[in-house]
Amino acid sequence: MSHSGTPGGQPGPQRTADRAPALSEPARAYAELVAGNRRFVGGAPRHPNQDAGHRAAVADGQHPFAVIVGCSDSRLAAEIIFDRGLGDLFVVRTAGHTAGPEVLGSVEYAVTVLGTPLVVVLGHDSCGAVQAAREVAMTGTQPQGHLRAVVDAVLPSLRRAETEGVQDIDGIVDIHIAQTVETLLGQSPVLADEVAQGRCAVVGVSYRLAAGAVRPVAAVPAGFATLGEEAGPLGPAAPAAA
Numbered sequence: 001m002s003h004s005g006t007p008g009g010q011p012g013p014q015r016t017a018d019r020a021p022a023l024s025e026p027a028r029a030y031a032e033l034v035a036g037n038r039r040f041v042g043g044a045p046r047h048p049n050q051d052a053g054h055r056a057a058v059a060d061g062q063h064p065f066a067v068i069v070g071c072s073d074s075r076l077a078a079e080i081i082f083d084r085g086l087g088d089l090f091v092v093r094t095a096g097h098t099a100g101p102e103v104l105g106s107v108e109y110a111v112t113v114l115g116t117p118l119v120v121v122l123g124h125d126s127c128g129a130v131q132a133a134r135e136v137a138m139t140g141t142q143p144q145g146h147l148r149a150v151v152d153a154v155l156p157s158l159r160r161a162e163t164e165g166v167q168d169i170d171g172i173v174d175i176h177i178a179q180t181v182e183t184l185l186g187q188s189p190v191l192a193d194e195v196a197q198g199r200c201a202v203v204g205v206s207y208r209l210a211a212g213a214v215r216p217v218a219a220v221p222a223g224f225a226t227l228g229e230e231a232g233p234l235g236p237a238a239p240a241a242a
């Protein structure tokens with residue numbers, strides 16, 4: 001695999017990733033996730049990159065093609081719902097996909113050091129963290145311990161939903177997903193710069209627990225998620241399904 005050197009011997013930005021060409025662009029990375037989710041929804045997952053040979057092949061370094069900033073909900077396992085394997089996804093999960101400093105730092109590590117071209121905020125219907133925050137907003141009763149940090153991080157989304165007249169929980173979840181996309185970009189100038197340079201995109205998707213399908217609800221650049229869909233699935237057709 002060839003590296004493009006920097007003319008004049010100037011050291012470029014610290015980008016150590018030796019990216020797989022097929023997944024080097026944000027739109028193609030998104031198309032790969034959409035294709036994997038469709039396999040999962042259709043009950044025909046390929047479970048790629050989960051064999052012992054691939055495990056050994058990626059032991060020396062990782063080049064994930066997407067960062068997933070997802071809710072910790074036990075039904076939202078990223079590698080399963082996107083039908084991927086070892087080395088594919090850089091996953092950061094917190095209750096309600098709340099994005100504090102450690103989350104932002106993890107995203108920045110993947111995007112700048114590993115060269116990952118796509119960040120996906122993964123929320124879902126009936127999110128318990130959003131419901132807990134709504135409970136607090138309605139009753140004024142604060143949760144115990146550090147759970148309060150989760151609720152506090154979701155409350156701005158509830159206020160935004162109120163302003164927009166959205167009352168159903170899944171509508172509020174969509175707003176919270178979009179808000180998290182904005183938080184990532186607003187709180188991380190590093191990520192915002194990668195997006196401005198066209199090296200990365202940020203998409204917010206909502207997952208339906210029963211159906212298993214994801215649906216884009218926010219994207220930066222605007223319209224990016226539609227472009228990703230049009231790019232279609234990547235790579236050769238599946239050989240024999242296991």
Ligand SMILES: [Zn+2]
Pocket residue numbers: 071072073095096097124126127128129130
């Ligand atoms: Zn959740």
